[in-house]
Amino acid sequence: MDIDILELSERKARFVLSGVSVSFANALRRAILAEVPVMAIDEINIYDNTSVLFDEQLGLRMGLIPLKAETKNFNLPEECTCEGKGCPTCQVSMTLSAEGPKVVYSGDIVSSDPTVRPADATIPIVELKDKHKVVMEAIAKLGTYRKHSKWQAGIASGYKNMPVLTFRECDLCGECVNVCPRDILKIEGNKVKLTDKGAIECSLCKLCEEACDMDAVSVSYDPESFVMTFETSGGITAAQLAVEAAGSIKTRAQKMGEILDTL
Ligand code: SF4
Numbered sequence: 001m002d003i004d005i006l007e008l009s010e011r012k013a014r015f016v017l018s019g020v021s022v023s024f025a026n027a028l029r030r031a032i033l034a035e036v037p038v039m040a041i042d043e044i045n046i047y048d049n050t051s052v053l054f055d056e057q058l059g060l061r062m063g064l065i066p067l068k069a070e071t072k073n074f075n076l077p078e079e080c081t082c083e084g085k086g087c088p089t090c091q092v093s094m095t096l097s098a099e100g101p102k103v104v105y106s107g108d109i110v111s112s113d114p115t116v117r118p119a120d121a122t123i124p125i126v127e128l129k130d131k132h133k134v135v136m137e138a139i140a141k142l143g144t145y146r147k148h149s150k151w152q153a154g155i156a157s158g159y160k161n162m163p164v165l166t167f168r169e170c171d172l173c174g175e176c177v178n179v180c181p182r183d184i185l186k187i188e189g190n191k192v193k194l195t196d197k198g199a200i201e202c203s204l205c206k207l208c209e210e211a212c213d214m215d216a217v218s219v220s221y222d223p224e225s226f227v228m229t230f231e232t233s234g235g236i237t238a239a240q241l242a243v244e245a246a247g248s249i250k251t252r253a254q255k256m257g258e259i260l261d262t263l
């Protein structure tokens with residue numbers, strides 16, 4: 001298996017994964033979406049709420065705010081030594097207290113642990129009119145998307161097969177260059193060639209193939225090579241998410257092996 005990183009920022013990654021089956025690429029895509037734990041608000045005690053939102057709506061909005069955290073410092077509640085009763089290694093308390101007139105943002109949430117905080121400070125929660133108040137305590141816990149979408153670590157996770165384009169000698173009519181929506185073809189030195197963007201940008205639409213009367217261009221893909229892209233919700237970095245997603249596949253494969261050994 002080979003990995004060629006094309007783009008890696010705090011919240012986005014794009015890479016070419018080669019020498020793997022489509023099932024492995026799909027397992028990695030799914031693990032990025034659903035298997036890596038992140039923090040989210042799971043319980044909420046509302047002491048005062050005279051805003052226009054019902055308590056339930058406020059609770060839902062709080063739950064969907066992505067929380068940035070050093071997740072390795074926390075246990076999943078079901079795996080914690082406290083057996084899910086709640087302790088400093090499986091939950092963090094946060095408070096929100098505000099009075100109008102103002103718009104309450106995620107940045108107004110005060111966390112009891114400075115390493116766990118909203119990933120973005122500008123997510124609007126509720127607009128308070130004059131004398132409206134909200135006072136609440138929220139409990140954040142680790143979880144995965146398998147349980148609820150508020151714990152979704154990765155978003156927009158997808159892949160395509162690596163495009164392969166071949167060109168034969170032709171009369172250089174230029175039709176394929178004109179129809180390509182990705183602008184990745186050019187005529188240079190009596191040949192049709194790829195531009196610097198490269199085959200990786202090809203959408204496999206095959207418009208160039210259809211436009212060619214000479215069957216001189218063919219579009220296919222490498223069945224064992226994939227261009228993968230994903231973003232994070234902000235709870236952990238893209239690099240951490242990729243490593244933990246791959247680790248979760250390994251752990252589950254090991255568990256499956258152990259189960260099969262007992263049969
Ligand atoms: S590959 Fe076909 S469409 Fe493209 S320039 Fe050559 S003849 Fe024209």
Ligand code: SF4
Pocket residue numbers: 165179180181182183184185201202203204205206207208209219
């Ligand atoms: S398949 Fe589509 S995107 Fe790819 S080179 Fe042909 S026209 Fe361009």
Ligand SMILES: [Zn+2]
Pocket residue numbers: 075077080081082083084085086087088089090091
């Ligand atoms: Zn605990």
